[in-house]
Amino acid sequence: MKIEPSVKYSHTILSQVIKPGDNVIDATVGKGNDTEFMANLVGNHGHVYGFDLQEEAIKYTKKRLTDKSLINNVDLFNTGHENIHSYVDKPISAAIFNLGYLPGSDKNIITKPETTLSALQDCLNLLSVNGIVIAVIYYGHDGGKEEKNAVLDWAKKLDQKKYTSLQYQFINQIHCPPILLAIQKKSN
Numbered sequence: 630m631k632i633e634p635s636v637k638y639s640h641t642i643l644s645q646v647i648k649p650g651d652n653v654i655d656a657t658v659g660k661g662n663d664t665e666f667m668a669n670l671v672g673n674h675g676h677v678y679g680f681d682l683q684e685e686a687i688k689y690t691k692k693r694l695t696d697k698s699l700i701n702n703v704d705l706f707n708t709g710h711e712n713i714h715s716y717v718d719k720p721i722s723a724a725i726f727n728l729g730y731l732p733g734s735d736k737n738i739i740t741k742p743e744t745t746l747s748a749l750q751d752c753l754n755l756l757s758v759n760g761i762v763i764a765v766i767y768y769g770h771d772g773g774k775e776e777k778n779a780v781l782d783w784a785k786k787l788d789q790k791k792y793t794s795l796q797y798q799f800i801n802q803i804h805c806p807p808i809l810l811a812i813q814k815k816s817n
């Protein structure tokens with residue numbers, strides 16, 4: 630057994646939680662790694678709602694999913710995740726965020742504390758009991774530490790009767806290894 634890095638562990642958690650037929654959210658589509666992973670898990674009767682500010686990311690992922698015949702159960706929205714509440718009104722079993730910037734793209738387009746927190750809260754509002762919201766937090770870039778602190782402060786204050794909140798990170802690695810935050814809903 631090898632202890633998994635945060636990104637790999639996020640997929641291990643998603644694969645335990647998401648069942649065929651579920652509705653789920655990818656709040657930061659980027660190149661579509663998580664979108665594709667979740668589209669395979671929800672199957673033909675489920676649905677993935679994907680959000681990204683960058684048109685380039687949405688176009689890239691649309692092609693990727695079309696090539697793999699997965700696009701029929703995915704809706705991709707070229708808008709900020711702070712608008713999730715305007716696009717999704719069904720209960721979800723999972724949501725994932727990869728915070729930071731898209732590697733190989735414009736490093737000035739980063740996720741930001743205020744909009745990230747508003748989207749995380751929207752996802753908790755849509756979450757079914759036992760469902761999980763994950764944030765993989767990259768914070769080595771300018772502005773990253775402020776966002777990391779804001780998200781972890783928010784997650785630490787969630788009512789423990791309603792949510793379990795987990796922080797997972799290698800602590801002896803250089804270069805700010807990403808933190809995985811996983812929040813599970815225990816009750817309504």
Ligand code: SAM
Nearest residue numbers: 657658659660661662681682709710727731740
């Ligand atoms: N999961 C992605 C993948 O598989 O490639 C990587 C995501 S990347 C770390 C972060 C993404 O968040 C970027 O594509 C960026 O455009 C997007 N982003 C930044 N602010 C956003 C916002 N307010 N709403 C939605 N997406 C946002």
